[in-house]
Amino acid sequence: MSGRRGPAIEVVSLRKTYGDVAAVADVSFSVARGEILGVLGHNGAGKTTTVECLQALRRPDGGTIRVAGVDPVAHPGRVRALVGSQLQSSSLPDRLRVGEALEFFASLRPGSRSPGELMREWGLSDLRRRAFGDLSGGQQQRLFVALALVNDPPVVVLDEMTTGLDPAARRVAWELVERVRDRGATVLLVTHFMDEAERLCDRLVVLSGGRVVATGSPGELVDRHAGEVEVTFSHRGELPGLAGTPGVTGVHRSGARVVVTGTGPLLARVAHHLVTVGIEPQDLAVHRPSLEDVYLALTGQGTP
Template sequence: MGAAVRVNGLRKQYGDVVAVDDVSFEVGAGEIVGLLGPNGSGKTTTVECVQGLRRADRGEIDIFGSDPRRDAPRVRRLVGSQLQDSALPDRIKVWEALRLFSVLSPQGPPWERLLDDWGLGPQRNTAFGDLSGGQRQRLFVALALVNEPKVVFLDEMTTGLDPAARRVAWDLVAAVRERGTAVVLVTHFMDEAARLCDRIMVLSAGRVVATGTPAELVAARTHGSIVRFTAGGPDGLDYLRGVPGVARLSRTGDQVEVAGTGPLLVRVAHALAVHHEEPADLRVELPSLEDAYLALTGGAAPAPRRAGKE
């Protein structure tokens, strides 16, 4: 499929602080692209500029052939948006908000379906001011989909949702993608990004520091795995140091840790079996997207870039 969103050389500056610097990416129709990065890395500014909610200082933006800065009415018909900071009048009821947005977007699905899809049926007659944080979040996502968008931007979609509600939200977003809608997902949850995203773009200090599939990012930025198990009796495990791929063997009490590369679990399990050791809790810990993310960003918030400074 062709690109739904094309961004090239995007830059946004506030005073002498560069919030977004030379950001480029594409999102295909029916693709979920995730934006990861520390607070202040430029994620929200990027998606707001792409939607035309903020005016970029420089760069090219194309949403299905239209630039939001020059053809805002058409782009608004194509885009759905759930912003990080959103609000409605406290007294408006859930069903009233959905019906109002539906009237403004007659091409979209019946608002009653969105009410049920996002688990808001029990809150149908609840005023916005009386909703919990998680219920408000679900309402905002439902409102983002009310116009049957071709591209939807979700900024911290599952913040405030309990684990069960998060899983439901993931399934619904995956269903949105299956209908051919492009999704740009801003999130701090690594499990969410790994589960949903076809590709990920990592931002730090307003710049793209890595792109790729979750598996590609993990493979490029992490190395090896760790096998753990419980062993009783005296040490007697030095033979594991000679197992191919083993880089480190350590033991604290009866807890054993073997670090290395390659098919480590299979090799360690074979060596243990040969020596008549059969630990019941033998397990492997593989590198995760969170490990790759921390390696890319240093695990700390980036310092803001100053104009003209490198």
């Protein structure tokens, strides 16, 4: 399959060990062009090692990787030219000015975009002479994104880009990620924030112990692994036939409060049944397990 027509990133049976420790034991996933793929996992799950291997920053011990059809082991220079990255440990000297940083990075890549153009695009023009150490967290993230895009790469890797940022700066960073994708780039986003994953990612890969334990969109993961859903409402009378409604596994009452447990589109099914039998409660509410609940269950962190 050619790089032009194939996925932007393809990882098959990736392995990477350090002595007796398997940082990545068996990881496979692909990223479609123009997609934002989120990589979730606790510390030590293998997230950073995986993205470092696909950027030709580490040499894997097994498996295959292709970035736009290019093998990072055989052609590390070509892959680095295809990928723009903001790594978890990204930093710059405190006294380096914004304009100087962009000019320096642009000088390293022939044919790079104009530093002035990047500053205008990412709202950095007024900060041209501002030292890195004097930037706010959100401003630093804007600069890192601009640096990652200096050579207009088709693939962008963002590793824990919002760690340590305040809520306002995190929102700014999210908007930056969406803008990167809107420009046509494919984004690999490593994060451990569930709200970030739900807001930004088309699909997720969940790692635990150096292996992939689940893949799918945020909604698909919740539907597939969340277990039972609860629908609650108030009603003191009889509830004919409710227990036999498709998807319902239990009906429990406590005074006027009714709790219906089950699976699938439970709220729609319960509401339809109640209206059919002439009951129209005004307080129907649904509680579904969250993506965080699913993540904790998948990675074994939700058990004592």
